[in-house]
Amino acid sequence: SQQGEEDPQALSIQEGENATMNCSYKTSINNLQWYRQNSGRGLVHLILIRSNEREKHSGRLRVTLDTSKKSSSLLITASRAADTASYFCATDAARAAGNKLTFGGGTRVLVKP
Amino acid sequence: SAVISQKPSRDICQRGTSLTIQCQVDSQVTMMFWYRQQPGQSLTLIATANQGSEATYESGFVIDKFPISRPNLTFSTLTVSNMSPEDSSIYLCSVVVGPRYEQFFGPGTRLTVL
Numbered sequence: 001s002q003q004g005e006e007d008p009q010a011l012s013i014q015e016g017e018n019a020t021m022n023c024s025y026k027t028s029i030n031n032l033q034w035y036r037q038n039s040g041r042g043l044v045h046l047i048l049i050r051s052n053e054r055e056k057h058s059g060r061l062r063v064t065l066d067t068s069k070k071s072s073s074l075l076i077t078a079s080r081a082a083d084t085a086s087y088f089c090a091t092d093a094a095r096a097a098g099n100k101l102t103f104g105g106g107t108r109v110l111v112k113p
Numbered sequence: 114s115a116v117i118s119q120k121p122s123r124d125i126c127q128r129g130t131s132l133t134i135q136c137q138v139d140s141q142v143t144m145m146f147w148y149r150q151q152p153g154q155s156l157t158l159i160a161t162a163n164q165g166s167e168a169t170y171e172s173g174f175v176i177d178k179f180p181i182s183r184p185n186l187t188f189s190t191l192t193v194s195n196m197s198p199e200d201s202s203i204y205l206c207s208v209v210v211g212p213r214y215e216q217f218f219g220p221g222t223r224l225t226v227l
Contacts, residue, residue, distance in 0.1 A: 033216060040203060042220035043156075045114070048213050088155060092214065098169075099144050099209045101216055103155040 006089060006104040014112050019076040021107040023089030024069075030092045032072050033101065034063060037086045046074070046087075051094070079111045115140055115210045117219035125225045126196055133192045134222045136206030141186035144209035147179070150221075151202045162189040162206075196226045 006023050013019050023032070031050045035043040047063045049056045049072065056063045062075040076083055086108050090101040116139040126132050136145070145162040160181055161169040168181035183189045193200050203221045210217060 031214065035218070040150075040221075040223065042205060043207075043218040045215060045217050048215045050213070090156075090216075092216075098161055099214050099216065100146065100158055100161065100171075101156075101207075102158070105155050 006087075006107045008107060009105065010108040010110070012110045012112065013079055015079060015081055017079055019079050019083070019109055019111070021074050021087055021109070023072045023074070023104050025072075025089075025091045025102075025104075026070065027091075028094040029067075030094050030099075032063075032065060033090045033092070034061075034072075034074050035088045035090065037088065037106075038084075043088070076109075079109075081111050081113045083109060084111045085109060114215070115142065115208050115217050117206065117208060117217060119206060119219040119222050121222060122220065123223040123225075125227060127227055128197055130196055131192055131194045132196065132224060133190050134204055134206075134224075136189045136191070136219055138187045138208050140210070142208040142210060143186070144216075145183065145189050146207045146216075147181060147189070147191045148205045148207060148218075149202045150205065156205065159191070159204075162191075193224065196224075198226045200224065201226045 033048045034046040049065045060077045065072045086106045088106045089104045118137045120135045147159040148156045150156045158171050159174045162181050162183040164183045180192045205218050205221045207218045
């Protein structure tokens with residue numbers, strides 16, 4: 001079963017705008033990872049944020065984590081057409097052995113030129 | 114990170130046949146996993162591929178349907194047995210690397226069963 005939910009399910013923005021998507025999960029985690037998937041291809045790893053971290057940055061990406069609310073957000077600033085993809089969060093549950101990931105349902109992002 | 118390759122990248126198979134998917138990593142890794150992504154859906158973990166022992170399967174997945182081999186720390190195979198159209202999915206392998214336990218994915222194998 002899916003650990004988390006992502007919202008929105010789909011997002012359409014103009015190039016240059018910011019895109020924000022949210023991920024909620026149910027159980028305590030070791031870490032949370034965000035991925036991008038273009039047109040049903042493999043997943044590209046974007047950012048990992050540990051349970052004791054609150055914010056991480058990587059280029060135009062900013063990830064926040066609120067463990068009290070069991071939620072995370074991914075912000076893409078100054079979006080480009082190439083950012084069009086599906087974005088997934090995945091959690092590594094604290095009480096589960098072996099770094100198994102449980103994925104959210106994903107957010108489909110369309111960046112219009 | 115790690116460089117992960119999968120073969121084949123895609124295949125179209127007939128009902129009742131089996132397909133073996135290979136996953137090769139460019140470095141030795143302890144943790145390796147197989148996931149399935151059904152059309153329009155998110156990823157679901159099939160099993161953990163254990164080196165030198167039987168794979169550990171998640172609820173809803175069984176060894177007879179998805180036998181897995183892991184002969185060494187850089188290679189694994191997943192077989193999809195006695196396929197039906199419901200097995201049409203993308204199958205992805207992944208590995209955990211580094212002190213932060215980041216998990217990286219292969220490019221996936223897109224399987225269509227007719």
